[in-house]
Amino acid sequence: MMPVPPAQVQEAPTPREVAFDGFNRFPLKGTVQPAEGGSWFAVLVGDSGPLDRDWSQPRLPAHTGRALAHWLRDQGVGSLRFDKRIAGSRDPKLNASLDAQSGDILAALAAARALPEARNRRILLVGHGEGALLSLLAAREADALLLLAMPSQPMGKALAEQVALQLHASQAAPNRAYLDAVLQAIRSGRPAPAPGPDVLPPLVRLAKGLMAPETLDFVRDTLDLDPWAMVARVAVPVAVAWGGKDIQTWKPAQIPAAFRGTVLDLPDANHVFRREPGARSELDGARALEGYRDERPLADLSPISAWIRTLK
Incomplete structure (x- = not known):
């Protein structure tokens, strides 16, 4: 009897590093993840903060961008993901404006179209959280948009909510008043208000981050952007996906009638689209962050896969 040869294990396509010029020729670096077959190539845009191309930062070393790129590869979708210009930077003179960060996305789209891995493929722009909002500003250069955990209201309103x-009822009045004062100071260009004795330390830290000099202009420019007004102007196919276990950004109770795209529900997904076994009602900030780490597998993303297959 002839011996049966071992099954051939097909190796995943090898990623490679790339560099390209962002807004005003700012140097950007990224990773190209090739994929076999398929007719789409994705550009991945991370959420808020100084995220690298894998959507990781020192205080929370999770790599959901990389995990998502590998998942897309398995769906036949190659991708480019890149370091945000503010990743790892402590330069207070760095241009982190809305024009610069949205311009970097436009530059990444142009770089993707020139890649051999994207030849004869259409470009899918995938934005997460704040990256979804910024992707709407670059939608004209993509062939389709996938918006993950898109804010369902302007950032100022979302922060207040x-x-x-x-907040416990006893804490509500002074803390909400302080946040309102901070947001108004940002809008009007006034100095940060002084917190009263009843203002909680986490809220003081939030205010400090919002009013950090290096990103203050960006926060001011995005604070009142209405994502639904922006998505209504998108001319290419668009899907918005929310996780049912997300306590940061969630699906609104009512989708605006003007939205003509696709809504994708992922019941077991948290904010970074990893699987959350606990009930949403049991999650607080600390417990939710535990679910963002690499040990937690991605959620069931089959609704996204099914939507990609509908794209022509």
Whole structure:
């Protein structure tokens, strides 16, 4: 009897490093993840903060961008993911404006179209959180948009709602008043207000981050951007996906009638689209962050896969 040869294990396509010029020729670096077959190539844009190409930062070493790129590869979708210009930077003179960061996305789209791995493929722009909002500004250069955990209201309103949900009744009045004062100071260009004795330390830290000099202009420019007004102007196919276990950004109770795209529900997904076994009602900030780490597998993303297959 002839011996049966061992099954051939097909190796995943090898990623490679690339560099390209961002807005105003700012040097950007990224990773290209090739994929076999398929007719789409994705550009991945991370959420808020100084994220690298893998959507990781020192205080929370998770790599969901890399995991998502590998998942897309398995769906036949190659990708380019890149370090944000503010990743690892402590330069207060760095241009982190809305024009610069949205311009970097436009540059990444142009770089992707020139890649051999994207030849004869259409470009899918995938934005997560704040990256979804910024991707709407670059939608004209993509062939389709996938918006993950898109803010369902302007950032100022969302911050006020998130803070209100985490306050006990006895804490609400002084802390909400302080946040309102901070947001108004940002809008008007005034100095940060002094916190009163009843203002919680996490809220003081939030205010300090919002008013950091290196990103203050960006926060001011994005604070009142309406994502639904922006998505209504998108001319290419668009899907918005929310996780059912996300306590940062969630699906609104009512989708605006003007939205003509696709809504994708992922019931077991947290904010970074990893699987969350606990009930949403049991999650607080600390417990939610535990679910963002690499040990937690991605959620069931089959609704996204099914939507990609509908694209023509």
